[in-house]
Amino acid sequence: MSSKQPESNPVHFYDEGERLPDQLPDSPFPIFIEWFDQAWAERLTPNANSMTVSTLHSDGMPDARVVLCKLIDPQPGSVVFYTNYNGDKGRQLDAVPFVSASFHWDFYERQVRIRGPVVKTTEAESDAYFASRGLESRLGSWISDQSRPIESRDALMEKVAGVMEKLGLDAAALMSGDEIVIPRPPHWGGYRIHAQSVELWVGGVGRIHDRARWDRELTKAGDGFTYGAWSSTRLQP
Numbered sequence: 089m090s091s092k093q094p095e096s097n098p099v100h101f102y103d104e105g106e107r108l109p110d111q112l113p114d115s116p117f118p119i120f121i122e123w124f125d126q127a128w129a130e131r132l133t134p135n136a137n138s139m140t141v142s143t144l145h146s147d148g149m150p151d152a153r154v155v156l157c158k159l160i161d162p163q164p165g166s167v168v169f170y171t172n173y174n175g176d177k178g179r180q181l182d183a184v185p186f187v188s189a190s191f192h193w194d195f196y197e198r199q200v201r202i203r204g205p206v207v208k209t210t211e212a213e214s215d216a217y218f219a220s221r222g223l224e225s226r227l228g229s230w231i232s233d234q235s236r237p238i239e240s241r242d243a244l245m246e247k248v249a250g251v252m253e254k255l256g257l258d259a260a261a262l263m264s265g266d267e268i269v270i271p272r273p274p275h276w277g278g279y280r281i282h283a284q285s286v287e288l289w290v291g292g293v294g295r296i297h298d299r300a301r302w303d304r305e306l307t308k309a310g311d312g313f314t315y316g317a318w319s320s321t322r323l324q325p
Protein backbone atom coordinates (compact mmCIF):
# COMPACT_ATOMS: atom_id res chain seq x y z
CA MET A 89 0.00 0.00 0.00
CA SER A 90 1.42 3.41 -0.97
CA SER A 91 1.08 6.58 1.09
CA LYS A 92 1.59 8.68 -2.07
CA GLN A 93 -1.59 10.53 -3.00
CA PRO A 94 -2.82 10.29 -6.59
CA GLU A 95 -2.67 13.61 -8.45
CA SER A 96 -6.17 13.73 -9.91
CA ASN A 97 -9.57 12.69 -8.58
CA PRO A 98 -8.84 9.29 -7.13
CA VAL A 99 -12.43 8.08 -6.76
CA HIS A 100 -13.73 6.11 -9.71
CA PHE A 101 -16.33 3.46 -9.16
CA TYR A 102 -16.23 2.76 -12.85
CA ASP A 103 -18.42 -0.13 -13.79
CA GLU A 104 -16.24 -2.42 -15.81
CA GLY A 105 -15.51 -6.09 -15.73
CA GLU A 106 -17.97 -8.86 -15.16
CA ARG A 107 -21.52 -8.24 -14.00
CA LEU A 108 -24.60 -10.32 -13.59
CA PRO A 109 -27.16 -9.74 -16.36
CA ASP A 110 -29.35 -6.65 -15.83
CA GLN A 111 -32.36 -8.87 -16.38
CA LEU A 112 -31.74 -11.71 -13.96
CA PRO A 113 -32.47 -15.11 -15.51
CA ASP A 114 -35.35 -17.23 -14.23
CA SER A 115 -32.99 -19.74 -12.59
CA PRO A 116 -29.49 -19.20 -11.16
CA PHE A 117 -28.33 -22.62 -12.34
CA PRO A 118 -27.24 -21.80 -15.92
CA ILE A 119 -24.82 -19.13 -14.67
CA PHE A 120 -23.71 -21.30 -11.73
CA ILE A 121 -22.95 -24.20 -14.10
CA GLU A 122 -21.16 -21.92 -16.57
CA TRP A 123 -18.93 -20.65 -13.74
CA PHE A 124 -18.33 -24.15 -12.39
CA ASP A 125 -17.49 -25.54 -15.84
CA GLN A 126 -15.03 -22.73 -16.52
CA ALA A 127 -13.30 -23.18 -13.15
CA TRP A 128 -13.17 -26.94 -13.74
CA ALA A 129 -11.89 -26.68 -17.31
CA GLU A 130 -9.21 -24.09 -16.57
CA ARG A 131 -8.29 -25.72 -13.22
CA LEU A 132 -6.44 -22.67 -11.88
CA THR A 133 -6.88 -24.32 -8.52
CA PRO A 134 -6.57 -28.11 -8.25
CA ASN A 135 -9.89 -28.56 -6.46
CA ALA A 136 -12.08 -26.26 -8.49
CA ASN A 137 -15.07 -28.33 -7.38
CA SER A 138 -14.45 -27.76 -3.68
CA MET A 139 -17.17 -26.15 -1.61
CA THR A 140 -17.48 -25.27 2.04
CA VAL A 141 -20.45 -27.00 3.61
CA SER A 142 -21.83 -25.78 6.92
CA THR A 143 -24.04 -27.86 9.14
CA LEU A 144 -25.45 -27.26 12.59
CA HIS A 145 -23.51 -28.76 15.49
CA SER A 146 -25.52 -30.08 18.44
CA ASP A 147 -24.02 -27.29 20.60
CA GLY A 148 -25.89 -24.78 18.41
CA MET A 149 -22.82 -23.49 16.56
CA PRO A 150 -22.37 -23.83 12.79
CA ASP A 151 -19.69 -26.32 11.70
CA ALA A 152 -18.01 -25.80 8.32
CA ARG A 153 -15.64 -27.92 6.26
CA VAL A 154 -14.60 -28.35 2.64
CA VAL A 155 -15.97 -31.20 0.53
CA LEU A 156 -15.92 -31.91 -3.20
CA CYS A 157 -19.00 -31.30 -5.29
CA LYS A 158 -19.45 -34.32 -7.53
CA LEU A 159 -22.58 -33.39 -9.42
CA ILE A 160 -24.62 -30.32 -10.26
CA ASP A 161 -28.10 -31.15 -11.43
CA PRO A 162 -29.65 -28.13 -13.17
CA GLN A 163 -33.12 -29.65 -13.08
CA PRO A 164 -34.57 -29.37 -10.54
CA GLY A 165 -31.49 -27.65 -9.10
CA SER A 166 -29.33 -29.62 -6.67
CA VAL A 167 -25.71 -30.45 -5.92
CA VAL A 168 -24.23 -33.70 -4.62
CA PHE A 169 -21.28 -34.51 -2.39
CA TYR A 170 -20.09 -37.77 -0.85
CA THR A 171 -18.96 -38.50 2.66
CA ASN A 172 -19.07 -40.83 5.65
CA TYR A 173 -22.60 -40.88 7.07
CA ASN A 174 -21.24 -41.65 10.56
CA GLY A 175 -18.82 -38.71 10.80
CA ASP A 176 -19.63 -35.44 12.50
CA LYS A 177 -21.34 -33.88 9.50
CA GLY A 178 -23.34 -37.06 8.89
CA ARG A 179 -24.60 -37.15 12.45
CA GLN A 180 -25.34 -33.42 12.36
CA LEU A 181 -27.33 -33.91 9.16
CA ASP A 182 -29.30 -36.75 10.76
CA ALA A 183 -30.43 -34.23 13.37
CA VAL A 184 -30.81 -31.12 11.19
CA PRO A 185 -30.91 -32.00 7.46
CA PHE A 186 -30.10 -28.54 6.10
CA VAL A 187 -26.84 -27.03 4.85
CA SER A 188 -25.31 -23.87 3.62
CA ALA A 189 -22.68 -24.47 0.93
CA SER A 190 -20.38 -22.00 -0.78
CA PHE A 191 -18.03 -22.10 -3.73
CA HIS A 192 -15.32 -19.48 -4.11
CA TRP A 193 -13.36 -19.13 -7.34
CA ASP A 194 -10.89 -16.48 -6.29
CA PHE A 195 -9.23 -15.95 -9.67
CA TYR A 196 -12.57 -15.14 -11.31
CA GLU A 197 -13.84 -13.14 -8.33
CA ARG A 198 -16.93 -15.30 -8.15
CA GLN A 199 -18.80 -16.82 -5.26
CA VAL A 200 -21.88 -19.05 -5.18
CA ARG A 201 -23.85 -19.69 -2.00
CA ILE A 202 -26.49 -22.38 -1.77
CA ARG A 203 -28.84 -23.15 1.10
CA GLY A 204 -31.34 -25.93 1.36
CA PRO A 205 -32.37 -29.29 2.74
CA VAL A 206 -30.30 -32.41 2.10
CA VAL A 207 -31.41 -35.94 1.29
CA LYS A 208 -29.14 -38.99 1.03
CA THR A 209 -28.53 -40.08 -2.56
CA THR A 210 -30.06 -43.40 -3.55
CA GLU A 211 -28.08 -46.59 -2.89
CA ALA A 212 -27.72 -47.03 -6.67
CA GLU A 213 -26.32 -43.52 -7.09
CA SER A 214 -23.86 -43.96 -4.22
CA ASP A 215 -22.82 -47.40 -5.56
CA ALA A 216 -22.19 -45.99 -9.02
CA TYR A 217 -20.09 -43.12 -7.76
CA PHE A 218 -18.20 -45.34 -5.28
CA ALA A 219 -17.31 -47.77 -8.07
CA SER A 220 -15.81 -44.91 -10.08
CA ARG A 221 -13.37 -43.93 -7.31
CA GLY A 222 -9.70 -44.91 -7.28
CA LEU A 223 -8.59 -47.95 -5.30
CA GLU A 224 -7.05 -45.95 -2.44
CA SER A 225 -10.16 -43.82 -2.06
CA ARG A 226 -12.39 -46.90 -1.99
CA LEU A 227 -10.14 -48.48 0.63
CA GLY A 228 -10.01 -45.26 2.61
CA SER A 229 -13.78 -45.30 2.95
CA TRP A 230 -13.50 -48.59 4.84
CA ILE A 231 -10.50 -47.55 6.91
CA SER A 232 -11.61 -44.28 8.44
CA ASP A 233 -14.19 -43.94 11.20
CA GLN A 234 -14.47 -40.33 10.13
CA SER A 235 -14.26 -37.70 12.88
CA ARG A 236 -13.55 -40.27 15.63
CA PRO A 237 -10.36 -39.93 17.70
CA ILE A 238 -7.38 -42.24 17.14
CA GLU A 239 -4.36 -42.48 19.41
CA SER A 240 -1.66 -42.09 16.74
CA ARG A 241 -0.87 -42.04 13.03
CA ASP A 242 0.68 -45.49 13.46
CA ALA A 243 -2.60 -46.80 14.80
CA LEU A 244 -4.33 -45.46 11.68
CA MET A 245 -1.78 -47.22 9.47
CA GLU A 246 -2.44 -50.45 11.35
CA LYS A 247 -6.10 -50.03 10.45
CA VAL A 248 -5.06 -49.84 6.79
CA ALA A 249 -3.30 -53.20 7.07
CA GLY A 250 -6.27 -54.70 8.94
CA VAL A 251 -8.79 -53.60 6.31
CA MET A 252 -6.60 -54.85 3.45
CA GLU A 253 -6.41 -58.23 5.15
CA LYS A 254 -10.14 -58.32 5.80
CA LEU A 255 -10.84 -57.59 2.14
CA GLY A 256 -8.30 -60.25 1.05
CA LEU A 257 -6.01 -57.67 -0.52
CA ASP A 258 -2.47 -58.99 -0.17
CA ALA A 259 0.48 -57.92 -2.33
CA ALA A 260 -0.23 -60.73 -4.82
CA ALA A 261 -3.81 -59.52 -5.35
CA LEU A 262 -2.65 -55.94 -5.82
CA MET A 263 0.06 -56.92 -8.30
CA SER A 264 -2.10 -59.38 -10.25
CA GLY A 265 -3.58 -56.73 -12.54
CA ASP A 266 -7.05 -58.18 -11.90
CA GLU A 267 -9.85 -55.74 -11.32
CA ILE A 268 -10.20 -55.23 -7.59
CA VAL A 269 -13.81 -55.08 -6.52
CA ILE A 270 -14.45 -53.37 -3.20
CA PRO A 271 -18.03 -53.04 -2.03
CA ARG A 272 -19.30 -49.65 -0.88
CA PRO A 273 -19.33 -49.44 2.90
CA PRO A 274 -22.90 -49.01 4.16
CA HIS A 275 -21.82 -45.93 6.12
CA TRP A 276 -20.55 -44.12 3.01
CA GLY A 277 -22.63 -42.32 0.41
CA GLY A 278 -23.88 -39.06 -0.97
CA TYR A 279 -26.00 -36.13 0.07
CA ARG A 280 -28.01 -34.14 -2.41
CA ILE A 281 -28.47 -30.50 -1.47
CA HIS A 282 -31.80 -29.31 -2.87
CA ALA A 283 -31.25 -25.64 -3.57
CA GLN A 284 -33.84 -23.46 -1.91
CA SER A 285 -31.77 -20.31 -2.08
CA VAL A 286 -28.83 -19.51 -4.39
CA GLU A 287 -26.73 -16.37 -4.39
CA LEU A 288 -24.35 -15.43 -7.20
CA TRP A 289 -21.64 -12.88 -6.43
CA VAL A 290 -19.16 -11.18 -8.74
CA GLY A 291 -16.37 -8.96 -7.44
CA GLY A 292 -16.44 -5.30 -8.45
CA VAL A 293 -14.19 -2.25 -8.30
CA GLY A 294 -14.18 -0.48 -4.94
CA ARG A 295 -16.06 -3.40 -3.36
CA ILE A 296 -19.13 -2.44 -5.39
CA HIS A 297 -19.74 -6.10 -6.06
CA ASP A 298 -22.68 -7.47 -7.98
CA ARG A 299 -24.93 -9.84 -6.05
CA ALA A 300 -28.26 -11.49 -6.66
CA ARG A 301 -30.19 -14.13 -4.79
CA TRP A 302 -32.80 -16.54 -6.07
CA ASP A 303 -35.30 -18.10 -3.64
CA ARG A 304 -38.04 -20.63 -4.06
CA GLU A 305 -40.32 -22.77 -1.93
CA LEU A 306 -39.63 -26.45 -1.50
CA THR A 307 -42.39 -28.77 -0.37
CA LYS A 308 -41.60 -32.25 0.87
CA ALA A 309 -43.08 -34.91 -1.41
CA GLY A 310 -42.17 -38.53 -0.61
CA ASP A 311 -38.38 -38.89 -0.63
CA GLY A 312 -37.96 -35.63 -2.54
CA PHE A 313 -39.50 -32.22 -3.00
CA THR A 314 -41.70 -30.25 -5.28
CA TYR A 315 -40.28 -26.90 -6.26
CA GLY A 316 -41.92 -23.50 -6.55
CA ALA A 317 -40.75 -21.00 -9.16
CA TRP A 318 -37.57 -19.04 -8.46
CA SER A 319 -37.88 -15.39 -7.56
CA SER A 320 -34.79 -13.22 -7.84
CA THR A 321 -33.56 -10.12 -6.02
CA ARG A 322 -30.49 -7.98 -6.62
CA LEU A 323 -28.62 -7.28 -3.39
CA GLN A 324 -26.34 -4.49 -2.26
CA PRO A 325 -22.79 -5.66 -1.78
Ligand SMILES: Cc1cc2nc3c(=O)[nH]c(=O)nc-3n(C[C@H](O)[C@H](O)[C@H](O)COP(=O)(O)O)c2cc1C
Nearest residue numbers: 135138153154155156170171172175176177178235
Ligand atom coordinates in the same frame (compact mmCIF):
# COMPACT_ATOMS: atom_id res chain seq x y z
C1 LIG B 1 -10.01 -30.02 -0.78
C2 LIG B 1 -10.74 -30.88 0.20
C3 LIG B 1 -11.69 -31.77 -0.27
C4 LIG B 1 -12.38 -32.60 0.62
N1 LIG B 1 -13.37 -33.40 0.14
C5 LIG B 1 -14.11 -34.15 1.01
C6 LIG B 1 -15.24 -34.88 0.53
O1 LIG B 1 -15.61 -34.84 -0.66
N2 LIG B 1 -15.92 -35.62 1.44
C7 LIG B 1 -15.57 -35.65 2.77
O2 LIG B 1 -16.23 -36.37 3.53
N3 LIG B 1 -14.53 -34.95 3.23
C8 LIG B 1 -13.80 -34.18 2.39
N4 LIG B 1 -12.75 -33.43 2.87
C9 LIG B 1 -12.43 -33.49 4.31
C10 LIG B 1 -13.43 -32.60 5.08
O3 LIG B 1 -13.04 -31.24 4.96
C11 LIG B 1 -13.54 -32.99 6.56
O4 LIG B 1 -12.25 -33.01 7.17
C12 LIG B 1 -14.16 -34.37 6.74
O5 LIG B 1 -15.26 -34.57 5.88
C13 LIG B 1 -14.63 -34.56 8.19
O6 LIG B 1 -15.60 -33.58 8.48
P1 LIG B 1 -16.62 -33.76 9.70
O7 LIG B 1 -15.79 -34.22 10.87
O8 LIG B 1 -17.20 -32.42 9.91
O9 LIG B 1 -17.64 -34.79 9.29
C14 LIG B 1 -12.07 -32.56 2.01
C15 LIG B 1 -11.11 -31.67 2.48
C16 LIG B 1 -10.46 -30.83 1.58
C17 LIG B 1 -9.46 -29.84 2.12
